[in-house]
Amino acid sequence: METVSIRTSTNQYDVVVGNGLIEQISNFLPKDYSNILVISDETVYEQYGERIKNGLGNRKIAHSIVPAGEASKNINNYYKLLTNALNQELDRKALIIALGGGMIGDLAGFVASTYMRGIDFIQVPTTILAHDSSVGGKVAINHEKGKNMIGSFYPPTAVIYDINTLRTLPQREIRSGYAEIMKHGLISSHSFFEECLNTDLTNTLSDQTLKDQLVKGIKVKADIVQRDEKESNIRKFLNFGHTLGHAIEAEAGYGNMTHGEAVAIGMLFALQLSETIYHKPMPFDSLYEWMKRNKYPVHVKGFEMSRLIKRMKMDKKAENANIQMVLLQDIGKPSVYTIDDNVLLTQLKKFAEKVG
Amino acid sequence: METVSIRTSTNQYDVVVGNGLIEQISNFLPKDYSNILVISDETVYEQYGERIKNGLGNRKIAHSIVPAGEASKNINNYYKLLTNALNQELDRKALIIALGGGMIGDLAGFVASTYMRGIDFIQVPTTILAHDSSVGGKVAINHEKGKNMIGSFYPPTAVIYDINTLRTLPQREIRSGYAEIMKHGLISSHSFFEECLNTDLTNTLSDQTLKDQLVKGIKVKADIVQRDEKESNIRKFLNFGHTLGHAIEAEAGYGNMTHGEAVAIGMLFALQLSETIYHKPMPFDSLYEWMKRNKYPVHVKGFEMSRLIKRMKMDKKAENANIQMVLLQDIGKPSVYTIDDNVLLTQLKKFAEKVG
Numbered sequence: 139m140e141t142v143s144i145r146t147s148t149n150q151y152d153v154v155v156g157n158g159l160i161e162q163i164s165n166f167l168p169k170d171y172s173n174i175l176v177i178s179d180e181t182v183y184e185q186y187g188e189r190i191k192n193g194l195g196n197r198k199i200a201h202s203i204v205p206a207g208e209a210s211k212n213i214n215n216y217y218k219l220l221t222n223a224l225n226q227e228l229d230r231k232a233l234i235i236a237l238g239g240g241m242i243g244d245l246a247g248f249v250a251s252t253y254m255r256g257i258d259f260i261q262v263p264t265t266i267l268a269h270d271s272s273v274g275g276k277v278a279i280n281h282e283k284g285k286n287m288i289g290s291f292y293p294p295t296a297v298i299y300d301i302n303t304l305r306t307l308p309q310r311e312i313r314s315g316y317a318e319i320m321k322h323g324l325i326s327s328h329s330f331f332e333e334c335l336n337t338d339l340t341n342t343l344s345d346q347t348l349k350d351q352l353v354k355g356i357k358v359k360a361d362i363v364q365r366d367e368k369e370s371n372i373r374k375f376l377n378f379g380h381t382l383g384h385a386i387e388a389e390a391g392y393g394n395m396t397h398g399e400a401v402a403i404g405m406l407f408a409l410q411l412s413e414t415i416y417h418k419p420m421p422f423d424s425l426y427e428w429m430k431r432n433k434y435p436v437h438v439k440g441f442e443m444s445r446l447i448k449r450m451k452m453d454k455k456a457e458n459a460n461i462q463m464v465l466l467q468d469i470g471k472p473s474v475y476t477i478d479d480n481v482l483l484t485q486l487k488k489f490a491e492k493v494g
Numbered sequence: 495m496e497t498v499s500i501r502t503s504t505n506q507y508d509v510v511v512g513n514g515l516i517e518q519i520s521n522f523l524p525k526d527y528s529n530i531l532v533i534s535d536e537t538v539y540e541q542y543g544e545r546i547k548n549g550l551g552n553r554k555i556a557h558s559i560v561p562a563g564e565a566s567k568n569i570n571n572y573y574k575l576l577t578n579a580l581n582q583e584l585d586r587k588a589l590i591i592a593l594g595g596g597m598i599g600d601l602a603g604f605v606a607s608t609y610m611r612g613i614d615f616i617q618v619p620t621t622i623l624a625h626d627s628s629v630g631g632k633v634a635i636n637h638e639k640g641k642n643m644i645g646s647f648y649p650p651t652a653v654i655y656d657i658n659t660l661r662t663l664p665q666r667e668i669r670s671g672y673a674e675i676m677k678h679g680l681i682s683s684h685s686f687f688e689e690c691l692n693t694d695l696t697n698t699l700s701d702q703t704l705k706d707q708l709v710k711g712i713k714v715k716a717d718i719v720q721r722d723e724k725e726s727n728i729r730k731f732l733n734f735g736h737t738l739g740h741a742i743e744a745e746a747g748y749g750n751m752t753h754g755e756a757v758a759i760g761m762l763f764a765l766q767l768s769e770t771i772y773h774k775p776m777p778f779d780s781l782y783e784w785m786k787r788n789k790y791p792v793h794v795k796g797f798e799m800s801r802l803i804k805r806m807k808m809d810k811k812a813e814n815a816n817i818q819m820v821l822l823q824d825i826g827k828p829s830v831y832t833i834d835d836n837v838l839l840t841q842l843k844k845f846a847e848k849v850g
Contacts, residue, residue: 148503213573224639252608255634255645256724278611283580289611290646368612 140353144360146275146293147367153273153360155353157345159300160186160262163193166298169258171233173198175223177246178237179206182264186303190237190262200226204245207393211245211279213288219249233295234259240271240397244286247277251292258295264303266315267398269352270322272297274363274376284452285384291368301349312339313434314398317379320425321405322355325378327470330354335424339432375472378464379405385449389441402434407489412465414485415475420466426493437494443486447479496709500716502631502649503723509629509716511709513701515656516542516618519549522654525614527589529554531579533602534593535562538620542659546593546618556582560601563749567601567635569644575605589651590615595667596627596753600642603633607648614651620659622671623754625708626678628653630719630732640808641740647724657705668695669790670754673735676781677761678711681734683826686710691780695788731828734820735761741805745797758790763845768821770841771831776822782849793850799842803835 139156154166174197176183176190183203191199202222204210223234236246236259243261250259261272278289307315316339323331333351337343359376366373383404387395406425413420429436450461461482465475495512510522530553532539532546539559547555558578560566579590592602592615599617606615617628634645663671672695679687689707693699715732722729739760743751762785765776785792806817817838821831 213569217569220637220644221639224637224643248608252644252646254643255632255647276611281576281580283577287580287610288576288608290608291611 140349142353142356142360144273144293145364149293151294151296153297153299153356155299155301155349155356157300157302159298160189160303161193163190163262163298164195166296167233167260168296169233171197171231171258173226173228173232174200174235175226175228175232176201176235176237177204177219177242177249178202179204179210179239179242181206182238182242185306186237186264190235204242206241208241208280211241213279213281215245216249216279219245220253223249223253228253228257230254230257232257235262236260236272236294237262237264239263239265239268243268243272244276244278244289247292247294248279248289251277251290256292259292261294261297263297263299265307265311266304266348266352267311267318269299269315269355270318270359272299273356273359275367285388299352301345301352304348309339309433310396310399312343313402313432314396316432317398317402317405317434319351319355321376321378321401322358324405324466324469325375325464325472326358330358331421331469335421335428374462374474375464378466378472379403379408381450381461381463382407382446385446386438386441388449389445395435399435402429403436403438403493406436406493407486408463408465410489410492411463411475411477411485412467415465416467418468421469438486438490439494443483443490446486447482450482496705498709498712498716500629500649501720505649507650507652509653509655509712511655511657511705511712513656513658515654516545516659517549519546519618519654520551522652523589523616524652525589527553527587527614529582529584529588530556530591531582531584531588532557532591532593533560533575533598533605534558535560535566535595535598537562538594538598541662542593542620546591560598562597564597564636565749567597569635569637571601572605572635575601576609579605579609584609584613586610586613588613591618592616592628592650593618593620594624595619595621596624599624599628600632600634600645603648603650604635604645607633607646612648615648617650617653619653619655621663621667622660622704622708623667623674625655625671625711626674626715628655629712629715630729631723641744649723655708657701657708660704665695665789666752666755668699669758669788670752672788673754673758673761673790675707675711677732677734677757678714680761680822680825681731681820681828682714686714687777687825691777691784730818730830731820734822734828735759735764737806737817737819738763738802741802742794742797744805745801751791755791758785759792759794759849762792762849763842764819764821766845766848767819767831767833767841768823771821772823774824777825794842794846795850799839799846802842803838806838 142153204215234250236243263272275291275293277292278286281287320334323334379401383401387400409420409422460476462476464472498509560571590606592599619628631647631649633648634642637643676690679690735757739757743756765778769776816832818832820828
């Protein structure tokens with residue numbers, strides 16, 4: 139078991155990573171909550187619902203379940219969950235537990251951040267991807283006009299990460315989550331990046347490897363969000379691979395390509411661009427080979443480049459006409475670069491020629 | 495013109511009080527915003543919409559209008575306003591201006607607090623009541639199961655209080671708002687309380703008197719919220735008169751009695767209770783006479799006492815079975831008191847006998 143402590147502008151919380159934590163969750167609650175609402179999705183609750191209830195022991199516990207999938211992160215489920223919380227008589231000293239992946243963490247976290255102006259919530263992530271989303275205090279729901287358009291900065295009270303839940307993840311989920319670990323490698327250090335490159339996702343990862351790399355990834359993220367919680371400057375580095383990634387994800391249609399698969403393509407493109415802009419050799423080929431070896435989809439020929447650029451402009455990080463992208467001056471040295479539309483189009487075409 | 499500076503856990507903002515500020519609002523914007531959304535209600539926008547647009551000068555300005563009245567503070571308008579903000583292409587550096595009374599401040603503030611995880615908003619209050627609600631960073635919408643159940647702590651970027659807007663307020667609105675000034679008097683000092691008692695609301699208040707008393711009220715509130723932004727302890731003092739007040743307001747049916755009128759009755763009852771509990775003479779008769787002189791409704795005989803108690807228990811400040819009320823150990827010395835249901839019932843009956 140390992141603990142990473144994260145200090146924010148308003149409080150401090152622990153991310154605990156280990157095996158079998160759900161069954162002993164009572165030991166990790168920072169307070170003696172009397173009334174608890176577990177928010178989860180159908181798939182996850184079926185697997186872990188009883189276990190977490192047993193782990194919580196003799197408290198007043200209720201649960202609210204939404205359908206699995208990103209589409210559940212909407213205003214209707216948000217309001218329904220608030221209504222359930224009121225029906226369960228949750229008061230200001232109650233607790234919400236988000237049991238699931240990033241979608242559940244975002245949705246339940248936004249409910250917690252606005253229920254009676256904010257009550258405690260604990261993240262219990264059940265995917266690799268959620269090592270990223272559960273840390274850093276960003277919570278949100280989607281608007282039909284854009285992802286995560288409605289939300290808050292609201293740090294959790296704790297993150298309890300039981301890596302036993304990762305054993306049953308489907309291969310696509312592993313790929314999706316591992317792309318964010320790779321991102322944390324690329325923006326932090328040569329050694330962490332090399333370690334990621336040497337990881338073979340087609341074989342089962344050992345608990346030790348998985349725990350080590352998750353903790354490393356969490357520390358990279360923690361270090362950044364502690365220095366820039368509200369994304370005024372360096373937190374933007376965490377968007378490495380995401381500007382093109384979000385555009386690809388949306389163009390493919392949510393669900394057709396996973397978040398991490400789209401981000402991986404975005405990172406590969408960012409490496410090409412970094413090399414062009416900063417005239418510094420980048421490990422484009424190594425990442426490309428690693429992605430193919432681990433069965434990431436790499437082709438972009440199905441996408442219309444002008445539509446991708448339009449999507450990138452709609453991304454809320456584009457604060458004015460020009461698109462901002464995170465590039466690497468070197469491995470571990472990210473920087474924000476404002477790119478001209480024509481340069482971007484030329485580079486995207488070149489990228490499409492390379493990867494097909 | 496007078497300025498009160500308020501320091502919060504996350505930032506600092508100015509409350510500027512003066513005449514004709516709407517026309518010169520550009521001078522009070524802390525930044526050069528390029529895209530502004532003015533949120534207002536039909537009645538207020540008709541009076542001040544053009545003026546504020548002229549005051550803002552050559553910027554990209556849009557407006558979203560909701561019907562006047564507390565009923566507009568709901569989830570549907572919340573989502574509509576977010577949609578309008580997206581349609582107007584507000585980005586993270588845009589500004590929302592809340593032009594109106596407490597309802598507009600709460601609603602527009604909650605939109606600002608959650609739009610793209612929070613953008614700047616400026617309160618431009620147009621009622622006396624809003625001297626209270628515009629300061630302190632509480633924003634919210636109502637749930638059908640309770641008032642202000644969905645919201646955030648989100649301080650404004652500035653409060654620009656043009657007291658010219660108060661000249662055309664109807665008598666009921668003046669009474670409603672002045673009750674909160676009286677509250678600030680009662681919980682802060684003998685001298686401020688005496689000054690309030692000497693104020694005659696049936697005649698037009700001079701600009702000077704109004705400005706002085708508003709600034710005094712704002713300073714009382716500012717002093718408290720600076721020391722306890724998230725209502726962990728002393729911020730509860732601001733609920734003086736509100737536990738019974740909220741219950742009466744809800745039982746009467748929203749709109750049938752104004753917020754301040756209901757709070758005034760709540761304060762009068764709290765004085766009776768304070769005298770009983772702390773064995774200290776309280777100015778019950780002086781407040782009672784002042785209320786009657788200024789045409790506040792004082793009767794409670796129309797209400798069923800057990801229903802009022804039930805409402806008081808539903809109030810989100812009641813964190814467990816027993817009701818907590820703010821009482822006065824002396825004028826200017828508030829304290830939180832947990833009261834037994836039977837004592838409360840007896841006292842309410844005694845109160846009803848006195849005031850009818």
